[in-house]
Amino acid sequence: MNKKVTEFKRDPFEIERKEWKSRQQKERWKQMLTIASPIFLLILWEFLSRTGLLDIRFFPPPTAIVETFVDMVTSGVLFEHVGISLYRIFLGFLLGVVPGIIIGLLMGLYSPVRHFVSPIIMALMPIPTLALLPIIIILFGIGDLSKVVTIAGSVFFPVVINTVAGVINIESIYLDVAKNYQAGKVNFFLKIALPGALPVMLEGIQMGQAIALLTIVAAEMMGATSGIGFLIWTSYKAFLLKEMYVGLILISFFGYLFSLILRGMQKKMVPWR
Amino acid sequence: MKNEPKIEIVNLTKAFYKKQSSVTALEDINVTIQDGEFVCLVGPSGCGKTTLLRILAGLETPSVGDFTILTENEARPLQSMVFQEQGVIPWLTVEENVAFGLKMRHVSKKMIQERTAYYLKKTGLTPFSSLYPKELSGGMKQRVSIARAFANDPEILLMDEPFAALDEQNKFILQEELLSIWEETGKTVLFITHSIDEALLLSDRILLMSAQPGKIIHEINIDLPRPRKIEDIRENPMMASKFVEIWQHLQDEVQNSRK
Numbered sequence: 001m002n003k004k005v006t007e008f009k010r011d012p013f014e015i016e017r018k019e020w021k022s023r024q025q026k027e028r029w030k031q032m033l034t035i036a037s038p039i040f041l042l043i044l045w046e047f048l049s050r051t052g053l054l055d056i057r058f059f060p061p062p063t064a065i066v067e068t069f070v071d072m073v074t075s076g077v078l079f080e081h082v083g084i085s086l087y088r089i090f091l092g093f094l095l096g097v098v099p100g101i102i103i104g105l106l107m108g109l110y111s112p113v114r115h116f117v118s119p120i121i122m123a124l125m126p127i128p129t130l131a132l133l134p135i136i137i138i139l140f141g142i143g144d145l146s147k148v149v150t151i152a153g154s155v156f157f158p159v160v161i162n163t164v165a166g167v168i169n170i171e172s173i174y175l176d177v178a179k180n181y182q183a184g185k186v187n188f189f190l191k192i193a194l195p196g197a198l199p200v201m202l203e204g205i206q207m208g209q210a211i212a213l214l215t216i217v218a219a220e221m222m223g224a225t226s227g228i229g230f231l232i233w234t235s236y237k238a239f240l241l242k243e244m245y246v247g248l249i250l251i252s253f254f255g256y257l258f259s260l261i262l263r264g265m266q267k268k269m270v271p272w273r
Numbered sequence: 274m275k276n277e278p279k280i281e282i283v284n285l286t287k288a289f290y291k292k293q294s295s296v297t298a299l300e301d302i303n304v305t306i307q308d309g310e311f312v313c314l315v316g317p318s319g320c321g322k323t324t325l326l327r328i329l330a331g332l333e334t335p336s337v338g339d340f341t342i343l344t345e346n347e348a349r350p351l352q353s354m355v356f357q358e359q360g361v362i363p364w365l366t367v368e369e370n371v372a373f374g375l376k377m378r379h380v381s382k383k384m385i386q387e388r389t390a391y392y393l394k395k396t397g398l399t400p401f402s403s404l405y406p407k408e409l410s411g412g413m414k415q416r417v418s419i420a421r422a423f424a425n426d427p428e429i430l431l432m433d434e435p436f437a438a439l440d441e442q443n444k445f446i447l448q449e450e451l452l453s454i455w456e457e458t459g460k461t462v463l464f465i466t467h468s469i470d471e472a473l474l475l476s477d478r479i480l481l482m483s484a485q486p487g488k489i490i491h492e493i494n495i496d497l498p499r500p501r502k503i504e505d506i507r508e509n510p511m512m513a514s515k516f517v518e519i520w521q522h523l524q525d526e527v528q529n530s531r532k
Contacts, residue, residue: 173359180330180354181374181425191373195364272364272405 060242065249068242082250085216085227088144089254092151093212097205099152100159104201107160108167109193121160129153130218137223147219147227154215155208162204166197199273202266209262213255278343279461280306280329280429285338287324297486298324302338304480304489311455311462313472313479315519317527321487322465326431329463330354342428350378353427358438361406361414361421368393368402370417374425392420395454412443416450423454430455432464436471445503448474456500469519474506481519484526491522 042062048054049061072078107114129136129150136153140146170193178192220229228247235243287299298321306312314322327333329340330352342351353374354360361370369376372389380388393399396416406414415435422430435451436444448471455462466472472479473495481491493515497505506512 171359173356174362176330176332176354177356177360177362177373178377179332180352180356181377181421182350183377187377191365191377192362198364270364272407 058241060245065242065245069246069249072243072246078246078250081226081228081231081247084144085220085229086254088147088220088227089151089212089216091144092148092216093155093209095148095152096155096212097159097208100156100204100208101163101201104160104163104204105167105193105197107164108197109189114164114168118164121157125157125161129215130222133219133222142223142225147216147224150219151212151215154211158207158211159201159204162207163197163201166200166204167193169200170196199270202262202269206259206262206266209258210255213251213258217251277308278305279308279310280304280340280342280463282325282329282340283338285325285328285335285340287321287328287333288336299328299335300486300488302487302489306461306463308343309459309461311464311475311477313464313466313476314482315466315469315472315479315523316482316487317484317523317529318467320482320484320526322482323433325487326354326433326463326465329429330431344428346428350374350425350427352429352431353422353425355415355418355422355430355432355435357434358411358414358418361409361417363406366403366405367398367409367417370406371398371402371420371424373421374427378425388424388426392424392454395423396420396450410443411439412447415439415447419447419451419454423458423460427460429461429463432462434465434467437467444471449502451475452500469516469523470506472519473512473515474501474503479519481522482526484529490526493519 045054045059046061046063049056049059069078103117107117132153133146133150136146136149140149174192174196178188183191216227217229217232220227221233224230228250232244232247232251235241235247282302282304285299285302286297288295288297302325314325316322324333328335329342344351362373365373368389371393372385375385375388390399393402396419398413398416398420401409401413406417409417418435422432436447439447452475464472464475466475476495479493479495480489481493482488483490495512495515497509497512
């Protein structure tokens with residue numbers, strides 16, 4: 001009888017199954033924590049604001065912000081601002097990413113181009129595009145175009161730099177393989193250079209996306225009559241802080257959404273990693 | 274093995290020029306390799322054996338001297354290289370890797386399909402054909418590299434220590450697999466290794482190289498009948514004495530190269 005019990009205890013799968021179960025439970029606990037943290041923050045905020053521990057004028061409770069959000073949605077103001085901002089971001093992003101990739105690839109593939117262009121890029125990169133906004137407004141007017149150009153200018157640099165880095169850091173053995181197996185120019189570009197540079201290039205695009213959001217808000221604050229940045233700025237000036245918070249939360253939401261979308265695309269585009 | 278020269282290397286010298294220290298990597302190399310011969314080039318690391326192979330592969334140019342590879346069929350590429358383990362392209366699937374050379378040469382679709390399928394099967398890779406290399410073990414990756422070279426159907430094959438990164442047991446298995454594929458095609462092979470055992474198993478002839486400047490210092494014929502197995506080499510007292518002979522030739526060179 002006694003012997004049987006010890007034998008049962010020594011069943012390796014039984015022991016490992018218990019281990020596995022406790023590991024699973026720990027994982028679930030961690031997932032709970034991730035979901036709980038923003039909820040916790042919101043509840044804390046609500047509580048502090050409602051009890052007056054935080055000044056309700058500066059920190060309106062989240063529920064009040066949600067109410068304002070619903071009002072703004074139903075009246076249609078919000079769509080106008082969000083729509084125009086998204087349009088500017090999208091266009092500016094494309095206008096920065098596409099030349100960034102093309103120039104980056106040319107610089108990566110042809111070293112004379114790289115040596116000629118890179119000092120110019122290095123010199124221009126440290127200048128914040130926003131500091132150029134006055135000139136951009138003079139050149140492109142106060143309308144959408146100046147905002148689009150500002151975003152494009154900010155997005156361009158991380159994309160071009162990462163594309164160059166992606167190309168020149170392709171391991172030399174792959175270049176040897178291409179040469180040894182007689183890859184022509186087109187095939188070299190399509191089968192070696194482009195896919196080899198892609199992972200680092202996509203990191204640059206991801207960075208560009210984050211910068212595009214930062215830039216649009218600032219650009220719309222400084223010279224615009226619509227958009228999320230304009231909404232934040234005018235609400236602040238009119239002391240409509242609930243409206244201002246709606247704008248801030250929208251920025252946070254779109255930032256998160258865009259990086260999720262780009263991460264998803266990254267997984268699709270580089271399945272070999 | 275037919276008795277006609279396939280590769281002829283004549284008075285070949287390769288120097289690398291640097292402002293501080295110029296080195297002569299290869300000095301006055303003269304080698305003739307027969308059609309269908311399997312030749313191993315053995316030498317200490319840094320003796321220039323990889324440089325010689327890269328010159329034949331068209332990846333470097335000789336400083337002085339010449340080499341010719343006899344062309345039998347104009348449609349074939351001159352040579353294909355089996356690279357070390359990292360030579361498999363990570364963003365192409367196993368099948369695309371094997372088909373790489375054929376695709377680059379714009380061979381007909383049907384031909385690509387046939388040859389790729391044949392060598393995938395030969396190397397046991399058919400079930401893995403749609404996987405990416407990251408999902409493969411080191412041995413499997415080298416099978417891809419070997420299949421890619423054979424599928425390309427070159428005049429000669431160049432192999433740059435293809436098994437150096439593998440564990441010993443996998444190495445034995447792949448060596449025998451390589452021999453069986455090679456025996457079927459009868460291609461001329463120049464194979465680089467630092468493993469004397471590997472050279473004894475694979476070669477018809479072993480060329481020994483000295484450390485810098487790289488010269489051919491000795492050659493040894495291995496006339497063991499084929500097909501060979503690893504056991505045949507280990508059990509054969511003649512091969513044991515050849516091992517000792519090679520080691521004695523290389524010993525000083527290896528010591529020198531470490532200084």
